[in-house]
Amino acid sequence: MNRKWELKEVLDIYNGPLLELVFRAAKLHREHHNSRKVQISTLLSIKTGGCPEDCSYCPQAARYHTDIEKNELMTVEQVRSAALTAQANGSSRLCMGAAWRNVKNNSDFDQVIDLVKTVNGLDMEVCCTLGMLTENQAKRLADAGLYAYNHNLDSSEEFYKEIISTRGYEDRLETLDNARKANLTLCSGGIIGMGETSEDRCKMLITLANLETPPESVPINALVAVEGTPLEEQKTIPIWEMIRMVATTRIVLPGSVVRLSAGRTEMSSEGQALCFLAGAGSIFAGNKLLTTPNPDFVEDMDLFNILGLKPEKAFANGKQPKTKFDEKGSKEKVKWSRPDHKIEKNIEYSKKRKAVQKGK
Numbered sequence: 001m002n003r004k005w006e007l008k009e010v011l012d013i014y015n016g017p018l019l020e021l022v023f024r025a026a027k028l029h030r031e032h033h034n035s036r037k038v039q040i041s042t043l044l045s046i047k048t049g050g051c052p053e054d055c056s057y058c059p060q061a062a063r064y065h066t067d068i069e070k071n072e073l074m075t076v077e078q079v080r081s082a083a084l085t086a087q088a089n090g091s092s093r094l095c096m097g098a099a100w101r102n103v104k105n106n107s108d109f110d111q112v113i114d115l116v117k118t119v120n121g122l123d124m125e126v127c128c129t130l131g132m133l134t135e136n137q138a139k140r141l142a143d144a145g146l147y148a149y150n151h152n153l154d155s156s157e158e159f160y161k162e163i164i165s166t167r168g169y170e171d172r173l174e175t176l177d178n179a180r181k182a183n184l185t186l187c188s189g190g191i192i193g194m195g196e197t198s199e200d201r202c203k204m205l206i207t208l209a210n211l212e213t214p215p216e217s218v219p220i221n222a223l224v225a226v227e228g229t230p231l232e233e234q235k236t237i238p239i240w241e242m243i244r245m246v247a248t249t250r251i252v253l254p255g256s257v258v259r260l261s262a263g264r265t266e267m268s269s270e271g272q273a274l275c276f277l278a279g280a281g282s283i284f285a286g287n288k289l290l291t292t293p294n295p296d297f298v299e300d301m302d303l304f305n306i307l308g309l310k311p312e313k314a315f316a317n318g319k320q321p322k323t324k325f326d327e328k329g330s331k332e333k334v335k336w337s338r339p340d341h342k343i344e345k346n347i348e349y350s351k352k353r354k355a356v357q358k359g360k
């Protein structure tokens, strides 16, 4: 059942007494999910840095000249080896990320198709996050054996305009729709701690919940404030807000797997335990997210042992896709909008960081 939510109702849930909120979320979690199991995904940045977008949180945006190590698209052998390591450490899903605005019908996309086939062949759930995507491109990925597509709404539509000027919210929604039309499962959530209000957080959850079919997984990231980005000075989000957000997501999207995502290096074990109690059913594991640090596998397994949690097996919630014969890519012209409204902070940082780069 796809229940419609009103903003006031969701805000009341989010702002309710914390322990009552956690209790309600925990109860619902047990009605819809196996609370002893946590699905483990590993992120792999298959193409790092040099991105043309201006997302104010992102260290991979070329214009902010951050200190990340840039990389060209990874080869099949590099990805196979990373996937096998992740699998040996208990990961059931590999999520491959590329610092692209959108997918283009070129040889890089052909290579991504090979990467997807390779990882599906290892019996892991394959997820990709490659930016905006047409329906044809989504179908090609699905035929290669892609299980999920990650494309975050990041925040409310209103606040989105304050963090990104190079694309619009409706493009995000269209991409999710394109992935859905190709029968891919969806992974879509957002980031808290960018300066948004509780209302923005709740509005994002309502947008996700009101999709025709809500996403199967919903990542909740705490901003990793990276030096050089316009959000570098944002304070770490208090753990209580993360717990509230996880619990509210659990209640508003009862059927989805809530992923406790970026920001865990700043969270205590006890804080994370409350997130699991409040309904988080998945994490990103391995000592790196895309470009920033993450707790290592051993640390996470120690916590799992203390809490009595077990890693979920691959395809526990769906069938493994069959890799189909791949006809060559289509020749369609890809067109996405470019709102290009002004975000003073992003402009200021682009200039400031260019000057820093010149002075080096």
Ligand code: SAM
Pocket (backbone or CB within 6 Å): 057, 058, 059, 060, 097, 098, 099, 100, 101, 129, 130, 131, 132, 150, 151, 152, 154, 190, 191, 221, 222, 223, 224, 225, 226, 262, 290
């Ligand atoms: N370029 C593609 C895109 O934007 O859709 C895929 C990669 S992008 C890095 C994937 C997601 O990572 C973003 O949508 C954002 O939600 C998250 N992310 C990026 N930088 C982050 C940061 N510093 N802290 C928390 N989450 C972040």
Ligand code: DTB
Pocket (backbone or CB within 6 Å): 043, 059, 095, 097, 129, 150, 152, 189, 190, 219, 220, 221, 224, 261, 262, 288, 289, 290, 291, 292, 293
């Ligand atoms: C998601 O919601 N979080 C992941 C994944 N989907 C692609 C990315 C987090 C990135 C954190 C910053 C970095 O490591 O570059």
Ligand code: SF4
Pocket (backbone or CB within 6 Å): 051, 052, 053, 054, 055, 058, 059, 060, 061, 098, 099, 100, 101, 131
């Ligand atoms: Fe590029 Fe994605 Fe980073 Fe935005 S979030 S700058 S689109 S890699």
